[in-house]
Amino acid sequence: MPVLPLPLVFALFLCVMLLQSALRGEGAGWLRVLLLFCAIQNVLIAFVHHYGVSELRIVLPITASIIPSFVWVAFKSTAVRSFGPADLAHIIPAVIVAFATLTNPALLDVLVPLVFFLYGSALLFALSRGEDQLHRVRLQHGSSPLFIWRGIAAVLLVSALSDVAIVADHILGDGSYTPWIVSFIGSVSVLALGALAMAKPIADVEENVVVSVAPEEQIEDAALMLRLDTLVREGELYLNPDLTLSMLSRRLSVPAKRLSTTINRETGQNVSRYINAFRIEHACVLLSAGKNVTQAMLESGFNTKSNFNREFLRVKHCTPSDWRTLSPAPTAA
Incomplete structure (x- = not known):
């Protein structure tokens, strides 16, 4: 009986969440995009580390570096203010990682954990000012959105540590633990990001749109x-x-x-x-x-x-x- 690898199971779970969100009309657009990228990342992890599709290995660090950027943009555009042109600048980390992937892959050991660490730290700092700044989050959810976003920031920092653990495994050993680290810590972190992103207190935001009424x-x-x-x-x-x-x-x-x-x-x-x-x-x-x-x-x-x-x-x-x-x-x- 075939057994699906854990990252692929997580990806299917995230896809079900995404489908349910779309059918119910719940969740802001950027949170759905974040959920989609989390699912894609788990699929890539499964194909590279469990099915041996080495051709996709070059894509993994690039897609991984996109996730923290999407977390930040999703936070700003759903909890603080509307999406603006300046948010497009957050594609820069992924561009830098892509360039390093093609020119100097050794830099990825520093760049990818650094992207996760910086965005996780920036999110925690932004949240240190309290729930009053979450203008677009509905009041009835109280402090829940603040705690959920802090949880997401913590997941980013844990992901940074998992990347550091992978580097240490290759430096101090033969890299034999890397698939396990990626499967459990990496995949679980991505799953947690997706699940937290669709939690009702942060997905249920007030859209600044004026609709036509009778x-x-x-x-x-x-x-x-x-x-x-x-x-x-x-x-x-x-x-x-x-x-x-x-x-x-x-x-x-x-x-x-x-x-x-x-x-x-x-x-x-x-x-x-x-x-x-x-x-x-x-x-x-x-x-x-x-x-x-x-x-x-x-x-x-x-x-x-x-x-x-x-x-x-x-x-x-x-x-x-x-x-x-x-x-x-x-x-x-």
Whole structure:
């Protein structure tokens, strides 16, 4: 009875996940691309290390170096902001690895682990600023997206270590452990990347797209936004730093997805930016009244200074300190 090698089993599993995602309409486009490349990498590993197709060996380091780049682009374009032309620059590491493959293969022992290490470290650093910067992730998932992305960063770093282990196996031994290292550590890492990439908290993102709606839906959207604005303003819900989309939806007795879609269609913003606009207006009042920047930040519902400064600059086009300086001094009673 034929037995499939582990990397090929993992590849089939990833393909099933990809098919299910496509059929259900779940997951952002870049996450699906990442999942596809993870599946392709496992297929290549199986053919090279288990079926002896040595002609494909030259492709392995190139496709491997593409994966960290896709992780970074997927993170930025699904959790932080929309995909932009500058993201195309992340194909450069793969181009460098391809050039080294053709001209000086010895460099691959350094280049491939370095690519994984740099992207894993960069992702961890970006996440060190907390969940407030994940603008496009739905609020109801809480801290889960932050932990999942940190898990993905950890997988990249583990993959870098596996490449180092392969190099050590060839330097200190005869390379006999390399197929096992690739099969278990490499393949499992790629599988983990794909599985984590399709986890609902990070795949379920708010797309900044305005879709055409029927007139009756436009009327319903406007009515819901009026109710939401009234609730948020009069109840000062924005002052709660732990406010979530699910809290708002429960107060309005509407599904969270319905409320999120309405906010996006009516304002062109995601939920976080909609709420942060109220917080910034409140902070401006406090700054004009003589409060210092830290007091205004904490009393307006923000937890981190970096997020406060970034959102203030986005809404008011100046820093909180500049606003405080330019605002008229409060008059004595």
